[in-house]
Amino acid sequence: MGIDAECTELAFKTLLWLATSTRRMAIDGLVEALAIFEGQTRLDHDATVNDALHLVRICGSLVEYDEYLDVVNLTHATVKVRHLHS
Numbered sequence: 001m002g003i004d005a006e007c008t009e010l011a012f013k014t015l016l017w018l019a020t021s022t023r024r025m026a027i028d029g030l031v032e033a034l035a036i037f038e039g040q041t042r043l044d045h046d047a048t049v050n051d052a053l054h055l056v057r058i059c060g061s062l063v064e065y066d067e068y069l070d071v072v073n074l075t076h077a078t079v080k081v082r083h084l085h086s
Contacts, residue, residue, distance in 0.1 A: 010034065010049070011058045015074070018063060024071040027052045 017033050018025060025033070034055075035048040049055060056065045056072060064075050 007058045010055065014055045014059055014072075015062060018072060018074050024069070024073065026070055027055075027065065027072050028070075030055060030072055 013034055014030065017030060031049050031052050032043060035043055035045065053065065056063055062075055063072055065072050
């Protein structure tokens with residue numbers, strides 16, 4: 001089961017945000033971060049993901065959602081290192 005090009009790009013951006021974040025990312029913060037585009041000075045509300053958990057699903061086993069803390073994390077430190085060096 002493959003994912004389409006739009007989901008692939010969204011998964012890549014999600015992993016990039018999580019890999020470069022210096023702190024835990026709340027799922028709502030991640031959704032907002034993904035709606036910011038280079039050169040913009042304001043959040044594009046039309047570009048936000050409607051289903052925040054979709055981000056977790058398209059990234060598969062590379063990310064996990066902590067429902068109690070409402071944060072999204074990379075599943076393992078090696079995922080962060082590998083993603084930053086690719």
